[in-house]
Amino acid sequence: MSEEELEALCGELRDFLITHVARTGGHLASNLGVVELTLALHRVFNTPHDSLVWDVGHQCYTHKIITGRRDRFSTLRQPGGLSGFPKPLESPYDVFVTGHSTTSISAAYAIACANKLKGSDDYAVAVIGDGAFTGGMAYEALNNAGRSKTNLVIVLNHNSMSISKNVGAFARYLAVIRSKPSYLRLKEWTENALDHIPVLGERMKEALRSSKSLLKFILYHSTFFEELGFAYFGPVDGHDLPALEQVLTRAKALHRPAFVYVETTKGKGYEYAEKNPAVYHGISRFDVETGNPDVSLEDSFSAVFGQELCELAEKDSRICAITAAMKAGTGLTEFSGKFRNRFFDVGIAEQHAVTFAAGLASQKLLPVVAIYSTFLQRAYDQILHDAAISRLHIVLAVDRAGLVGDDGETHQGIYDVAFLGTIPGVTVYSPATNRELKAQLEKALYRTDGVVAIRYPKGSDAGEEEFGSDPAADWVFEQNGGRIAAVSYGRISNSLRRAIQNIRRPVDFLKLNRIFPLEDALVQQLMEYQRIIFFEETESAGSVAERLCFQLSVKGFSGRFQAVTLPDAFISQGKVPELLKKYKLDQASMEFILREEEAETCQK
């Protein structure tokens, strides 16, 4: 293809992306930014023999379109459709599942090592953004890969705009090396000059390379990446396709680890997205002409959390808020403006976020760490070792807890109940309504000690009436003299209560607000029932149902215990209501199950 044809192709790809994401929702800004980069990678490298690993793979749309999935692109993020992330089961061009950040260098380096062990000359390429570089795993992998003799290329996609505006010293360092083309030019100039002096020039180059001279320091150690053993190229304009191809070709020719610094513009080619890349990072359906998304997040649980935390922080100067690069997503934008000194965006660094919070707590401050359930998985050890062992009082605001829908397997918040429940001394609240979220946040901060988590789902309060008079009570028990107790917590409690009302049979309704630990008095109360049925939006392993069942059993419970939970499996993308229905956690399924249970109890 000619240069003009390629340019036209990029334009077509952008139009295609905008039109389709407007219909399906998805990650837009990052994908618009890497259209040329994706084409260049596929033109220079021989995929799928060479492996492309996309970090936090939501930037893989163009890659999917040009590797045979254009026709199915309208199914993106739909039930049974294309995944929004790389998925090896979908295509041999998708090498590694990447939904969480900062894993690409580890995976690509491993693939490069495997190629070498097999005697293959194939390449492995990691494409990683500057945001992902705030995660520690990048350094763990760079440290290993740097001086290896492998066919590895790391492409840094610098768009100065990860999900939240990128903060920290490393981002500034990147800005500094970006502004230093002079050294690179100097280096290139010297090498070129020496290239033109036959024999002697080559020797001088060698001498320079092996010397410890100051000149060498200037010429050959211009960046941290070079110090770590990578050949360094850049910065390159990420929207200049010929330049990209040229640099990638040179990097590939070296047959040793290379680091290519590419500058792109997030949202490139769609005015609204260029102006507001954060808004178009992950977006629902929107109107292409106006750029307006068709849902508002104003009354989401995240927003309510953020507002309430501001109100509490107004009165208490000990309250600090910490986020791992998700300021807007976790509802902390207002807090960050109002309490600048007490707001800490640590980058995509969940481990550091939790240990940092533990450090603040050791000084009697009141840290609240807001992280999505799925990303909190990365801080398991820090919660246990750095906070819980010392009973430090930190509050984990676990956003997107439960099924999340379109993002699928890699982002479901259905493991936090299980993994938090394995950490001694942790208290977990699981509110179902805005009012409960506020009251339980206050309780977590002031009337609970040690590590406290408060978990709430993506989306908003269903506008239900309240459970009980005290939204911070550990549980609400609505007893109608039934022989069956139906138990639940979180957002599906609404469906359960309605189901019980609808079937008009004597079934007692227990709604938990605090799910760990379960109070002995409550377990004792449940001993009286003939049947207990637990509806729970979490995997079965490590569920509250499992814990409760065990506590009842060792006390000698003689009734029947049933649990309806999600399976112990990875759950694919789909709309949340449909997934709840599939796993019998919707109101209609609950009614059916309760009727059956009730009928069986009566027969006895």
Next chain:
Amino acid sequence: MSEEELEALCGELRDFLITHVARTGGHLASNLGVVELTLALHRVFNTPHDSLVWDVGHQCYTHKIITGRRDRFSTLRQPGGLSGFPKPLESPYDVFVTGHSTTSISAAYAIACANKLKGSDDYAVAVIGDGAFTGGMAYEALNNAGRSKTNLVIVLNHNSMSISKNVGAFARYLAVIRSKPSYLRLKEWTENALDHIPVLGERMKEALRSSKSLLKFILYHSTFFEELGFAYFGPVDGHDLPALEQVLTRAKALHRPAFVYVETTKGKGYEYAEKNPAVYHGISRFDVETGNPDVSLEDSFSAVFGQELCELAEKDSRICAITAAMKAGTGLTEFSGKFRNRFFDVGIAEQHAVTFAAGLASQKLLPVVAIYSTFLQRAYDQILHDAAISRLHIVLAVDRAGLVGDDGETHQGIYDVAFLGTIPGVTVYSPATNRELKAQLEKALYRTDGVVAIRYPKGSDAGEEEFGSDPAADWVFEQNGGRIAAVSYGRISNSLRRAIQNIRRPVDFLKLNRIFPLEDALVQQLMEYQRIIFFEETESAGSVAERLCFQLSVKGFSGRFQAVTLPDAFISQGKVPELLKKYKLDQASMEFILREEEAETCQK
């Protein structure tokens, strides 16, 4: 104190350390290395107002001795005695619990922020080794702390010798900047020269600092740490007390983040330890004169694992071994020598280790990752997201699973059963003997798919006879027609079988080899029993007992279920046999409990 008196004090402290650790066991080499550094820190900083955070706190012995705990030092690591790690409950001079690596910068930076928020001028100091710098959290924290306006000093204790020999590009980088005193001297020389030119000199210094010139690059950006915003000092001889005090005083005077590079010799002052620092890293009791430890680790589970893996790797070139800076501890020394290309020591980087293994597995190699149970906690997300979602076949060799004894709370391997059990599709084997370990490792590699863990305790096979004829069977059921089934797995299975033999009553004995998942046929077999009693060396939350109880209950089990496990708590240091006795997991307690159960069953 005069310089001579201080030197004498250092000698005394070293003698004291050697004598005491020879009796109690503990970490010796690292402590001998930081005697002067500890004194210098305490002389320059005003502890406990200023906070000292020791990374992987096992180097805190001198710190403990000089902060009022000299008299109790003979109780180190003994039940009820001093902890081998910093412990705030023990002393106000211990600011933060640090048993796992690479947390100190996060914690110290948080303390520095807290001081600033409170308007205090107090300092926070992190002391971190070059080994810990292979962990990603260090960068996450540096990235945040670098350009902050806080009273923070980071001391890099470079002893070129973390637990395993330090590998990777960053270690080489440290060696490079260590060998570059010329630039530092040049910088100092220039500044000094300018200092002697009144008025104009100051202006020139300012101009230099704010310029973007090449000269500035040479003078002011000599290290990565300076690029990240730290004032950089070093390298300093870590055994030269006056020099240390001078540099720390200068760093403190700046009132902004400073990075001090200190060089020490591990094992300093004890010949055997200087020559073999890895042996004296963590050591049991030893003879001071000969340096000989009084236990041999030759037949430990770790050693057996290493030997077996070598035998398998001899026949199968796909097998790779990965360790996170614990080559000797995990028994992989022989493997690393024999199969250099297939051995990967990734540094103290458990996250990267697991994702790297997943990457190898994606290329159909057979990676085995050997990590201690307590450290594997840090790779929870990587196991789940990078390996299990894609059903990549990796083998986790989980060493030090169960109670570990003297290291206490921070190192107990009593959570892996629980957290591995929450990850969908993970298979877990738990051998009790050498023969089982070998057979189950083979089964994990060749007859199991997806993520497989094989967990084994610290120490060695008790030399028991074998359970059943097939050491790789998923379970062994010795049925004597009893109405009680007693269940266990791992090393305490030995005690349970002996207990059953001793009481001479009809109790059936079920030993599990595969603890997750539990096969339905087995659960079905257990439905027949009147009583089931489960003995388990893990926390109760997330235990196999809990899972089994739930599976039985939902099937309608009508018998009685009891479980004897460790409590859901952090368990302090103590000898393993004593701890097992305390929690009723020793043979005598088992006999007592079984007799009682049996008597109750007969009465019915």
